[in-house]
Amino acid sequence: MKYAYYPGCSLKASGKAFEESLLAVCSALEIELAELDDWNCCGATAYMAVDETKGAALASRNLALAEQTGLDMAVPCAGCYGVLLKAQAMQRKYPRLADQVSVGLKAGGLTYGGRVRVKHPLEILAMDFGTKAFRSRVKVPLKGLRVACYYGCRLVRPESPFDDSHDPVTMDNLLKSVGARIVDYTLKSKCCGGSLTGTIPEVGQNLCYQLLKEAQRREADVVATACPLCQFNLECYQKDIARKYTDLKPIPVVYFTQLLGASLGLDPVALGFPRLIVPIEPILRERGIMAKAGTEPAKAGV
Amino acid sequence: MGSIQREIRLESDRDPGFADEIRSMPGCEHLDRCIQCATCSGVCPLSVYMDHTPRRIMELTRDGFKDDVLRSNTIWLCASCYECQAECPMEVGVTDVMVALKNKAIASGVAPKDVPTPVLAREFFRMVRETGRVSEGKLVQRLYLKTGPAKFFGMIGLGRDLMRTGRFSLRSERMKRPEDLQRVLDGTPGVGK
Amino acid sequence: MEHEVHTNGKEEVRIGFYICHCGSNIGGTIDVAAVADYVRTLPGVVVSKDYKYMCSNAGQDMIVEDIEINRLNRIVVAACSPLLHEKTFRSATHKGGINPFFFHMVNIREHGSWVHEDKALATEKAKAVARGAVGRVRFHKALEKRKEPVTQSVLIVGGGIAGIQAAQTLSNAGKKVYLVEREPTIGGHMALFDKTFPTLDCAACILTPKMTDIGSDPNITLWSYAEVVDVKGYVGNFTAQIRHKPRYIKEDLCVGCLDCIDNCVFKQGNTDDEFNQSLSKRKPVYIPFPQAVPKLVVIDPEACTHLNGGKCEQSCATACERDAIDFNQKESFDDIEVGTVIVTTGFKTFDAARKPLYGYGRYDNVYTALEVERLVTSSGPTGGEVVLRDGRRPKTVAIVHCVGSRDHQTNRWCSRVCCMYSLKLAHLIKEHTGAEVFNFYIDMRCAGKGYEEFYERLLEEGNRFVRGRVAEVTDVPVSAEEEGKLVVKVEDSLAGFVRRIPVDMVVLSTGLEPRQDASNVRRMFNISCSSEGFFLERHPKLAPISTTTDGVFIAGCCQGPKDIPDTVAQAGFAAGEAMALLDKGFVEMEPMTSFVNEELCSGCKTCIGLCPFSAITRDDAKEVAVINPVLCKGCGVCVAACPSGAITQNLFEDCEIFAEIEEVLAHA
Structure with a gap:
């Protein structure tokens, strides 16, 4: 089992123990978490509060990077998890917004096809790996x-x-x-x-x-x-x-x-x-x- | 008795285009479905502090009382916990409307200067563009400088705990190539840098 | 103008064409005069007129007169949907003296003016379809409706107040009724209630005499603890199979003395009493409630030791002086013939556990309204005492309206009765306990005779009303006054702030929804459901108890949430419609059925399996398919499927359809 790992900013600072314990558990279970190269902040609610469209593009850059790996995405921070899901849902539902996001991604040499499965470690451990x-x-x-x-x-x-x-x-x-x-x-x-x-x-x-x-x-x-x-x-x-x-x-x-x-x-x-x-x-x-x-x-x- | 003000609202107090602007934003299309049942206010963990309850914000927004809405402390007390949206029986995107209102308040410059929430949002916005990531320590520093350095001292104990456990650092957490992100952000239509 | 003689090969065709303005409904979008002018130029058309309202008497008379004066032998009307007025114009055609099937109707309203904005294009489309109709009608043949006798009996499915009312009405007119009820007793939900709003009539006092009358009525065959398992046939001539579940009691011997219950080895109840909403226990041998009709005991095979293969001295059987207990009883079946069916299968209440924030199932003192109905009933589990599960009497009670109703996450509809039954329960709880009762509502919907006045009475009685949908019921206290209580969290939207109100008891006013097996019932009787699952009436205003299947009627809450007065009114209406069919004595069958050309049929049976109405059989001697015109509904599936082209459908013959297509395309 292998996932594209998106830690988010907090897991590198005040939430270090989350990253440490998650990596330790996954490695014990032979679940590979490959950290996305040069990921960026998801934007959290604060960024969306200033500009929703740019916020969606910000989050979607990470989705685009994950999509290149062909793996499901492991997102431990519930805040990032919620934002990434929201960015996906918004693009599915609002074609105009999806267009604006893809213009932005294109400027950064990226595309996002909407195919990434964003998963929280709870889901990965309980469902993918299995409680049993x-x-x-x-x-x-x-x-x-x-x-x-x-x-x-x-x-x-x-x-x-x-x-x-x-x-x-x-x-x-x-x-x-x-x-x-x-x-x-x-x-x-x-x-x-x-x-x-x-x-x-x-x-x-x-x-x-x-x-x-x-x-x-x-x-x-x-x-x-x-x-x-x-x-x-x-x-x-x-x-x-x-x-x-x-x-x-x-x-x-x-x-x-x-x-x-x-x-x-x-x-x-x-x-x-x-x-x-x-x-x-x-x-x-x-x-x-x-x-x-x-x-x-x-x-x-x- | 304090000063007495006109509390009645006239049609000229309304901005009829405002509701249309909000409705056109993501998640806000069902605004008019609201039956004012007040579930949003009831489940909201923060409605107890709000000058207008979320239910009233929905009503004021769809009727175009732009000033009342954008100057309300409600939108800045919203923690985006999505409980109102998850429980709304009419599937009105209550939280999404709040986000849309935050966007409008910041864009039109009426967001209160002394409430920390919009300040945090702006600082966050700026920092993400600069470095691609958020450095918690730096963000807190900037926030307290803008909203009241005195508060900073109240946090000394917490700071010490965080230092001791290795959870706090003033070192900047940043992308290797923030310019990769800047190209995306600058290429996306929206407000300025 | 000289008219050119036009024939269809057999006779001279003389067509009258009429186009309707329908006020501005059609005339506002389609240039009807231009269409009439155009059609007048088509071969065979003798008369072509436009008129404001073709369906009016004057419009119909125009057709009748023109047939006579101009010797018309084909009529085409371009107007609204044939669903609305095909019958009208057919009878006008008939009145003019020609076969009613020499008529054809084109829909230029629902398919034209109402769905198009471009006037010129809509007019051109109307011309094309009118030309198609003119082209096809010349090939129409004279057809006759068949008449079939109506079996003089009615099947009523469901013995709640709707079924009871319909059965009584029909019986009063001397009609034979079969009343089939799934539960051991008739009475339905109404039998669970203590009082009825707004008059506070004792529900049992008005219901149980009716139930008893049903039980002793010689015109009514009452089968409780039974289900309809199969229905075949058509209006006037249905056959139904009824399955009788084993009661383990010989129904002809049991007199309802209840000695068996007294002598059951279980001295206390050992299983949840469904009738009391599981607030009490009952024995395995039981009678749902003392006034049950029929007054027959039932043995619950799940709870009975002997029927579960356990060791039991079978003291119930010993106690029965009439030897009525029969542990070997098996299910049995009855086949009946009826002329019409009335479906009165009722509703189920919303499962309150589906709204987890209200805490039903989590907190002991959160009740559903139906449970509280049983608590306030003197014959209920507490003898009419409103007490909590721990025996305390509540001092404060919250009644939460709209649980599961007006909610996109559960049921979108307003359940109509909850406001009023909540008021009733508020009154009764206050009367029984003196408690302070809060009603939490979104809107008070008290539309009905005496209903608003009842609301006013409740207000004056000191009941509290808070406008706001309850967000949450919690046992997590934030202050001393909340310790040990349930807290109702709600915005008092009229006051404009959030309140936390500690209470001892919460009553959830759950809404009404379709029964779980409604879709099976729907399929069995070949009727339709609306999107939420209630049975669909043929017309919401003018045919509220008819269905899309002739001879099958619906009444009561299976059609949609309604209160007792409305249910009774509907049931009476359904009985009246059933009676009209029975008294007419015959039904006319539409003639657009299919028939087989035996010379072309190869007997391949393709059509037999495809027919949704089981109308086709195979004549093995002749090796051809045979279509029973009585069962055929004219859907045309067999026609399309027949590999030999051996099946023809009246009014949809190849020559008619091809002519229509050719003419439509010729205009385009």
Whole structure:
């Protein structure tokens, strides 16, 4: 299995642990992720806000590059994933826009024929590789670990090619299959505030608080995410949030690939555990998933 | 009691062409289907902070109250989470309309200068053209310089955490050949650089 | 003007041509006078006129008079669709004294003026098709309609209030009725209700006497727990096969004493009681409800230990003094002959779990309206107490309108009854519990006699109305007042802000939709469905209970969502139409059927398998195909398929069709 890998900007910075854990898991499963040569930013919602047409062209340059490889595209960042799907949908539906995009691509010596399948690693692991096949590779079942699966918005909305956009279950099923206990988490696809959590903290952080509070109320040990922005908002602002909302206790927020990697028995450093601000090791030790006799958490590389 | 203003709207307050402009943009063609059921406002995680709820924005837009709409804080509080669009029973592209309105607000220069969201959007737009990618650290830096350096200090703790875990860098993340992308962007019809 | 004599080889052809303005519908786009002038020049045309409204009495009289004065023997009218007025002009032709099939109609409205903008081109097209008609009509032959007697009985499919009403009306007129119901009892959805809006009549008090009357009516053969499995034939002469599911009770012996139920080895119910919307349990041997008609018990083979091959002392059978229990009963069949059919198969309610944000199935205290109907009924699972699953009495209740209705993601239509039944339930819940009741609505649709007044009454009773479609029902609290409650999140669109309202109970006013097997029923009775799956009436205004198949009528919610008064009115209408057919005593069959030229037929059977109406058989002695003109609907499939060209269809003979094509092309 081989995919054209589009990391997106965040996975090279604050979301490094997502890239590290994803690559580690895929390499353990012999899924090849070949990074697209000289990809560009997808544009995110911010670029589209200024100019939708140019935004579509920006995203489509990556689609055009992927199309040249003849491979399906692996897009871990839910924000990029949503934007790329949107760029595709817009071109299918609006021929005028598609024409404008192809004029732009042509200026850059590219064409896009609309044939690329954009896939999120959740879909790749649960459907392409298969939940059953994955289960057979598990070395350390996540027994007893209570997980709140948090999908966020763009992974499943406005529509999802692989899951129910109102009540997604792919991550639940995948993590359940490696032994985790999935808590009933109805906020699973509510918004984390996106970039608003940084720009207008009083607004965005309240949303994050509600998400974390509910995970805590459901007695989750950990929140699993599938998006670097969700992970950032829920984890990195936790201290700020807890200052305002004092009933909030620290809760680790990880990428689902980090948990999957742990179940495969992969090295915690390779899975980016040292990059977590709220460490996951204590709860993994408490649940007997990680050896108690561990040394100090390893230092993160820069 | 504060100053009293005229709240009634006259036909001369409307810009009848405005709704047509929006309707012609991607995802906005079903604007007129809206039955004002208010599902969008109800599911919106941010409607609690908005001066006009998304439902009202739909109504004001299709009736051409351009000024009310473009000066509203609603479009800049929209996080594009698409919940309104996914739940709309009439399949109105509510989020897509919001995106279209953001485009119009920025193009016509009425986007508020002190709200960080449009500032972020413009900075983002500029940075992508320059380097082809977004450097999170640099973007945050530029944003705080424009909207209030004081806030920056509130983030010192966070910055330290990110440094410690190797997740923050002021080093510029960039394409090898940003000019490849610039040719595409400059070749696409739309607003300026 | 001297008229040139024109013949078709047998007789002199004298054609009258008439073109209709249809007000400005046709005249506004097509130059009708020019068309008339043009047609007048064609061979055989004796009269060519244009007129404002050909379908009016004056228009028809013109045809009648012209036939007489000008000795016309062929008529062509260019006007609207033949669906609308072919019959009108055929009868005018007949009135003029010539065979009605010496007439042909051209559609220049739906196929002309309404779909073209270029006037000159539309006029030219009208000339071409008119010339085609003139060319073909000269070859028309005199045809006669066949008459067939009508079997004097009616099959009614579905024993809800629609079927009950239609059966009673027909029986009152002395007609023989077969009423077939799938469930063990008749009564349908209405039997589930406590009260009816807006008068708050007790539903059982008005329904059960009717049910009892049906059960004892000598004109009505009531078959419950039975299904129609096959229908053949045509208007006036249908045959139907009915399958009786085994009740495991000898119906002629059971008197409904219920001793078997009392003596079942299960002292408590062991399976969900469908009648109570699964809010209670019932035993494997049961009667749906005390007033069930027929009052016969049923044994549920899924729940019964003995029928599942388990060990059971069969105390029910021992208890029955009349030895009515028969565990060996098998399904059985009846074949019946009827003149007409009325389909009253009803609806199903929307599955609330399809709107996950409303939490049905996730939260215990989210109910469907039908469940609450059972809770407020004194004969229901709680004896009329409105209590939650944990036994508490709700202090605040939210009624969510439009669940599954007015929604492109589920059903686009308005289900029509939900506003009113929500008001009824609000009233009843408040009456039973004193709770504060919120109604969340998009629009209040209270159109009906006494309906708006009922809404006003609810407003005055202190019920709360919030205009906004509920976005979400959640158990995630954001404040102390929400702890342990369900929270309704909604924009109060009249106030203009979002509200979160904590409640104890949520009632989902689910909409009405076609039954799951509606498409099977549709195929069996050869009727049509509209896109959403409700059965399609022949005309939305003027033939609302007729279908595209003569002799098959529809009534009630299988045709579309409607309330009880409308259902009853429709059922009566359907009964009236059925009666009109029966009392007329015969049906006239259209003559445009196909027939076989035995000399050309090779007996290859190609046509037999293709005929959608099973009208063709093979005469093995003569080795030729035989078409039953009574079953033939004139679709023409066999004509086109016959490799020997041995089949001809009346009114669509080769000479007629080729003449039409040639003349149309000659103009172009």
